[in-house]
Amino acid sequence: MKAEPVYETPLLLGWATQYLERNRVAKPRLNAELLLAHCTGRSRVHLYAYPDEPVPKGQREAFALAVRRRALREPLQYIVGSKGFRYLDLVVDRRVFIPRPETEMLVERAVQLIGAARGHPVVVDVGTGSGCIALSVCRECPAAVVHATDICGRALEVARENARRLSLEGCLALHGGDLLHALPGSLSGRCDFILSNPPYIRESDYMGLPPEVREHEPYRSLMAGPTGCEVHLRLMEQAPSWLSPGGRLLMEAGEDQLDFLLMRARHMGYPEAEVFPDLNGRPRIIEMRWG
Ligand SMILES: C[S@@+](CC[C@H](N)C(=O)[O-])C[C@H]1O[C@@H](n2cnc3c(N)ncnc32)[C@H](O)[C@@H]1O
Incomplete structure (x- = not known):
């Protein structure tokens, strides 16, 4: 009987890279390592520490399939099915936008403000996608009462699954619909914090997006309209009816959109509006207070 050929880590990583x-x-080598680690259930350190350990046939086949998907420019996070965000490990697939590190800064600022609020502040995450913002608030601010909305029912399925896996389903109410109109009327004038990472890519930038984004992430999670600020502006118009006195709206935006949004916030009568930088020092978050 012919012996099964032995395929070890360096050979597989070399081919995939x-x-x-x-x-x-x-970053082909890093992608290859992460995919092999995922398919074998071994850590990247283990792959290097035990390079001679054979990789069984089933795992090799899964790895070959994963590498082919990645070569077709499917995002790594959809192939491995998860993405780390602050203290959470979230399930992601093509129904949702993949959470980005910039958004962790929005949460950082929100958590500071919510933590300093008295009682049980009401927090709303608009356009929740995987649930990364809302579920981080649930985990990091246990006194908060958290609601999240999304216009896409398939995204809400993922947010619900993440809430269940993280045992946070009792802390989060999910609502389907357009921006704040999705909320129950009883929350009108009672929301202390409205948080959002809305779609903000302008139409003319669509074709220049990397294939990972353009061909795989949900169109509706990316595209806002001709200027990229359309969803922000609608949310800024809706928010005053939902915010409590002194309540705040925090949104992520593109670096080149913030001056315009600041100007519009003043025109709309927000008494305070301020911009905060992301981890790279680039302005990415706008915070405004109402009343
Ligand atoms: C950029 S993604 C952000 C997802 C998640 N909050 C995050 O930061 O990873 C924008 C999300 O807004 C949702 N969305 C787009 N238009 C919306 C609308 N009019 N009302 C509610 N949600 C909307 C999309 O379905 C998508 O989940």
């Missing part, structure tokens, strides 16, 4: 490089995947 070259294949991904030929298909213009950025």
Whole structure:
């Protein structure tokens, strides 16, 4: 009987790295390592510490399939099915936008403000996607009463699944619909914090997006309209009816959109509006107070 050939880590990683490089995947070696770690259930350190350990046939086949998907520019996070966000490990797939590190800064600022609020502040995450913002608030601010909305029912399914897996389903109310209109009327004038990472790509930038984003992430999670600020402006118009006196609206935006949004906030009568930087020192968050 012919012996089964032995495929060890360096051989598999070498093949995958070259294949991904030929298909213009950025950081091909890192992608190959993360995919092999995922398919074998071993850590990246383990792959290097025990390079001679054979990889069984089933795992090799799963790895080959995963590498081919990545070569077609499917995002790594959809292939491995998860993404770390602050203290949470979230399930992600093509129904939702993949949470980005910039958004962790929005949560950082929100958590400071919510933590300093008295009683049980009401917090709303608009356009929740995977639930990353809302579920982080649930985990980090246990006194908060958290609601989240999304116009996409499939995104809400993922947010619900994440809430269940993290045992946070009792802390979060999910609502389907357009921006704040999705909320029950009883919350009108009672929301202390409205948080959002809305879609903010302008139409003319669509074709220039990397294939990972353009061909795989949900169109509705990305695109806002001709200027990219359309969803922010609608939310800024709606928010005053929902905010409590002194309540705050915090939104993520593109670096080149913030001056315009600041100007519009003043025109709309928000008494305070301020911009905060992300981890790279770039302005990415706008915070405004109402009343
Ligand atoms: C950029 S993604 C952000 C997702 C998640 N909050 C995050 O930071 O990863 C924008 C989200 O807003 C949702 N969305 C787009 N338009 C909306 C609308 N009019 N009302 C409610 N949600 C909307 C999309 O379905 C998507 O989940």
